[in-house]
Amino acid sequence: MLVIFLLICVVSFNIYCLNRLTVRASLFTQFLLLAISNLLIFSPAQYENWLWGIQVVVYIPIACLTGCLVIAQKKLGLITKFIICFCLCTVSTFSYANGMLIWVLVFPALAILASGKFEEVFTKNIWIIIGGLLGLVANLVVYFYDYQKPDKHPSFLSAIAHPVETFHYFLAFLGAPLGFENLTVATMVGGLVFGFWLFLGWKFFWLVKTDFLLLHHLIGWLIIGIYGIISGAVTAVGRVGFGVEQSLAPRYTAFSLYLMVSLVYLLAIFWQLASEKNVQTKLIKYASYFLVSILIILHFKTTINAVERMSDRRAILLQSKACLLAINVVPQDECLVTKRSPEPLRKTANILDKLGFLQPGLVKSKNIQNIAGEVKKDLIYGYFDTVNQIDNRTYVANGWAILPERNEVADGVILTYENSEGEDIIFKLINQRMPRPSVREYFDNSVYLDSGWQKSFTVEEIPQGKVKLKAWAFDTETGKAFLLNQTQIVK
Numbered sequence: 001m002l003v004i005f006l007l008i009c010v011v012s013f014n015i016y017c018l019n020r021l022t023v024r025a026s027l028f029t030q031f032l033l034l035a036i037s038n039l040l041i042f043s044p045a046q047y048e049n050w051l052w053g054i055q056v057v058v059y060i061p062i063a064c065l066t067g068c069l070v071i072a073q074k075k076l077g078l079i080t081k082f083i084i085c086f087c088l089c090t091v092s093t094f095s096y097a098n099g100m101l102i103w104v105l106v107f108p109a110l111a112i113l114a115s116g117k118f119e120e121v122f123t124k125n126i127w128i129i130i131g132g133l134l135g136l137v138a139n140l141v142v143y144f145y146d147y148q149k150p151d152k153h154p155s156f157l158s159a160i161a162h163p164v165e166t167f168h169y170f171l172a173f174l175g176a177p178l179g180f181e182n183l184t185v186a187t188m189v190g191g192l193v194f195g196f197w198l199f200l201g202w203k204f205f206w207l208v209k210t211d212f213l214l215l216h217h218l219i220g221w222l223i224i225g226i227y228g229i230i231s232g233a234v235t236a237v238g239r240v241g242f243g244v245e246q247s248l249a250p251r252y253t254a255f256s257l258y259l260m261v262s263l264v265y266l267l268a269i270f271w272q273l274a275s276e277k278n279v280q281t282k283l284i285k286y287a288s289y290f291l292v293s294i295l296i297i298l299h300f301k302t303t304i305n306a307v308e309r310m311s312d313r314r315a316i317l318l319q320s321k322a323c324l325l326a327i328n329v330v331p332q333d334e335c336l337v338t339k340r341s342p343e344p345l346r347k348t349a350n351i352l353d354k355l356g357f358l359q360p361g362l363v364k365s366k367n368i369q370n371i372a373g374e375v376k377k378d379l380i381y382g383y384f385d386t387v388n389q390i391d392n393r394t395y396v397a398n399g400w401a402i403l404p405e406r407n408e409v410a411d412g413v414i415l416t417y418e419n420s421e422g423e424d425i426i427f428k429l430i431n432q433r434m435p436r437p438s439v440r441e442y443f444d445n446s447v448y449l450d451s452g453w454q455k456s457f458t459v460e461e462i463p464q465g466k467v468k469l470k471a472w473a474f475d476t477e478t479g480k481a482f483l484l485n486q487t488q489i490v491k
Contacts, residue, residue: 001050007059012041014066015261021073022217023268036292037264039299040257044306045177048250051313058254060095061102064088065227068106069220072113082128085110086135093139098231098255100139105223107132112219117212158241165244170236172247174228177257178298180305181248189298193260196291197225200266207273217269225262231255250306260295267291315409315450319431321476322412324349325358329366330429360479366426368416368472373480379404380485382451384471387488390456398454400436401473401484402443409433409451410473414481418468427462429474430455466491 016034023030049055068085076084085106092099108121111128115121121129159166171190172183179186201222208215232255239246267288274284327346353362363371375381382401389395401410415428434452462469469488472481 001053003056004049004053004059007056007063008041010063011059011066012038014063014070015041017070018066018073018220019265021070022220023265024217024272025268029268033264033268036295037261039296040177040260040264043177043253043257043299043302044310045180045253045257045302046250047306047310047313049254051310051317052251055251055254057096058251061092061099062227062254062258064092064095064099065102065105066224068102069109069223072106072110073216073220078114078128081110081114082131086131089132089135090139093143098234100136100143101227101230101234103132103136103139105227109219109223113216115212159237162240166236166240169240169244169247170232172244173232173235173252174256174259176248176250177253177260178295178302179248180298180302181250181309183245183248185298186248190256193263194229197229197259197263197266200263200270201225203270204266214273218266221262221265221269225259225266228256228259228262232259250309315433318411318476319433322429322431322474324362325360325476325479326363326412326414326426326429326474329363329426360476363426363479368414368424368426368481371479371481372472373475373478373482375482381473381482382410382471382484384469384484384486384488387469387490389490393458393460394456395459395490396454396456397469397471397488398434398452399471399484399486400439400448400451401453401471402439402448402451403473403475403482406475406477407445407447409448410453411476412474413453413455413484414472414474415455415457416470416472417462418470419463424470428455428457462490 012034015037016030019030019033023033025033044050049058068088071081071084071088074081089103089106092102107129110132111121111125114125114128168187171194172179172186173190174194175186175188175190175192178189204214204218204222208218235252235255236247271284271288327342327349349358349362352358380402381404383399384397385399387395387397397415399413401413402408403410411431413430414426415430416424416426419425430453432453432455433450434454435449436452437449439451440446440449467490469490471484473484474481
């Protein structure tokens with residue numbers, strides 16, 4: 001998460017530098033624009049990315065893209081700019097799927113910024129574009145060497161067969177950063193943002209025809225907007241087979257929000273030009289205030305939704321971690337079997353554990369005393385309420401479990417049986433939760449609402465005869481298990 005945060009800070013800094021280089025405004029206005037754009041750049045709407053370490057890769061392309069755009073605006077030698085951008089584009093290519101996109105965005109922008117008029121782009125500086133295309137081809141050859149297509153991805157033909165749904169997906173994708181995971185709101189916001197961006201692009205097109213140097217101020221923001229648009233289009237074509245609702249996936253906002261960032265700065269430049277020419281300044285001024293107000297309101301609602309979802313996602317990840325840590329000691333780890341084949345996962349998990357990447361490490365023994373934590377007398381970790389026999393082979397155990405020192409429900413519940421030597425042996429892991437309003441009311445703490453648990457097991461999973469069962473609250477942050485009150489006897 002720290003690396004992700006630092007990468008986003010790099011993007012924010014690049015946006016600020018690009019702002020200083022392209023927007024002629026007072027320092028206060030520039031910081032105001034930065035503040036508005038940072039609401040989007042650091043938006044909690046990206047909570048999936050914030051909480052999932054591997055998502056560091058989704059921020060590398062935009063960090064490289066904005067870095068290239070800043071370098072292109074700096075007073076450096078053209079060859080130096082080309083080499084730096086070439087290196088950043090290569091890094092971007094091997095980070096995430098759409099990382100290769102910046103090859104076709106950066107070098108045309110570099111050629112434009114190196115030219116004083118349109119003709120020079122396709123004559124004097126055409127080598128920049130050609131060099132970028134050759135670099136793209138070389139990178140693609142390496143990238144797709146022995147390429148293995150991911151399993152269970154929908155066909156691109158779904159987009160052709162369902163064009164309306166594909167366009168709907170595209171608009172919802174673009175509006176998701178302010179849509180608080182509501183498909184209707186996201187679609188409306190996406191349509192307005194995309195439409196307004198196209199309107200400004202059309203206005204600037206006519207202005208640039210007579211003032212090529214104006215394009216030097218616009219090109220960076222246009223490229224950032226195009227990055228968001230193409231990302232949305234490619235995702236829509238490749239993912240519409242999953243359903244339109246999939247466009248609201250929080251991880252995608254790391255791409256779509258940059259169309260909105262682009263719009264903020266294009267609007268500022270348009271306002272500046274209108275003020276200089278004294279054209280409809282009041283209308284543009286009040287329209288800008290209105291749009292910013294709507295942005296802040298939607299951002300506030302999106303933030304509330306994201307914080308709630310972030311808490312839920314953390315609980316899910318901790319429950320999943322409980323499954324992972326117990327992978328060597330639970331014979332039938334259902335929560336892993338339902339997701340993927342457990343054997344390759346078990347092999348990989350043990351390799352990572354030996355390398356020290358799993359903290360705490362995997363549970364290595366079925367004897368729970370090896371991970372048993374000290375139960376403090378003044379704290380309640382939960383109760384093992386009952387064990388009910390359903391038929392000749394099946395029992396159902398239930399209770400509730402919390403981690404009072406963390407003020408959270410238990411990440412998992414471990415069931416053990418006592419063997420002939422008096423050892424408590426792990427035989428079941430429970431990672432699903434059930435509402436227990438009585439527990440919430442007893443502690444006067446809404447956090448404990450979903451502290452309930454229930455699990456069935458068969459007679460084959462425990463020794464024959466009279467068996468003592470215990471339940472333990474599992475804390476995946478420490479790797480410790482805490483004994484719940486009450487034990488149960490089955491015969």
